[in-house]
Amino acid sequence: MLLHLQTWKDVEDYLRHSTGIVVPIGSTEQHGPTGLIGTDAICGEVIGRGVGEAAGAMVAPTVAVGMAQHHLAFAGSMTLRPTTLIAVIRDTVESLARHGFTRFYFVNGHGGNVATVTAAFSEIYAEASLHPAGNRPAVKCKLRNWYDASGVRAISRELFGAAEGSHATPSEVSLTWYAYPEAVRTAPLDPPIAPSGGFTDAADYRRNFPDGRIGSNPGLASVEAGKRLYETAVKELAEDYRAFVAAP
Numbered sequence: 001m002l003l004h005l006q007t008w009k010d011v012e013d014y015l016r017h018s019t020g021i022v023v024p025i026g027s028t029e030q031h032g033p034t035g036l037i038g039t040d041a042i043c044g045e046v047i048g049r050g051v052g053e054a055a056g057a058m059v060a061p062t063v064a065v066g067m068a069q070h071h072l073a074f075a076g077s078m079t080l081r082p083t084t085l086i087a088v089i090r091d092t093v094e095s096l097a098r099h100g101f102t103r104f105y106f107v108n109g110h111g112g113n114v115a116t117v118t119a120a121f122s123e124i125y126a127e128a129s130l131h132p133a134g135n136r137p138a139v140k141c142k143l144r145n146w147y148d149a150s151g152v153r154a155i156s157r158e159l160f161g162a163a164e165g166s167h168a169t170p171s172e173v174s175l176t177w178y179a180y181p182e183a184v185r186t187a188p189l190d191p192p193i194a195p196s197g198g199f200t201d202a203a204d205y206r207r208n209f210p211d212g213r214i215g216s217n218p219g220l221a222s223v224e225a226g227k228r229l230y231e232t233a234v235k236e237l238a239e240d241y242r243a244f245v246a247a248p
């Protein structure tokens, strides 16, 4: 059930039996020589929509631009400053809470969002805690990274081992190829497994990781792997979503 394909009456009907909503969140940033700019947004969106189907949940529009300042030395990358992303998440939650949604399940595709999204949740809770009337009908938010699901980790280890890395991974590239088979492509990857390490700003990142990858060999990606990752992630997160909305 996609929010943007409902009418307001449909949403009122939904709220009579559930106050949960899935919010896909990702990023729009370079993903190495073979990965799509939209990789993280696509991953959050396809898993989030899959969870919505499996659990009968409403799914909000995808927050497609995240906190990705470190990728800005590569063409096509976009970022929201941390403060902007916090504002976007607060307004997203507050808009929907006004109608009666109380359980916000964020399905995330980008590691660089985690600190900022967590800070946004703290802002939302702080506002409720500081309000003179005390807690409103309790709004609860949860962040799940699809790539951290235990079944997903197991498949990544089995298929890609040390070539999984941490950016432009074969797992995330596989998932985007499963969603968009027309995007399958090859390109020279030298060395096959990219270097690992840390970074600060965009220039530092590009110096350390010249083709954009970190620790990964996305040359191992496949549509078949993407299908396994999709099915496993959706099953695990749909169960987790159901438990989240059922809890007091």
Ligand code: NI
Binding pocket: 031, 039, 040, 109, 110, 167, 168, 169, 172
């Ligand atoms: Ni990514």
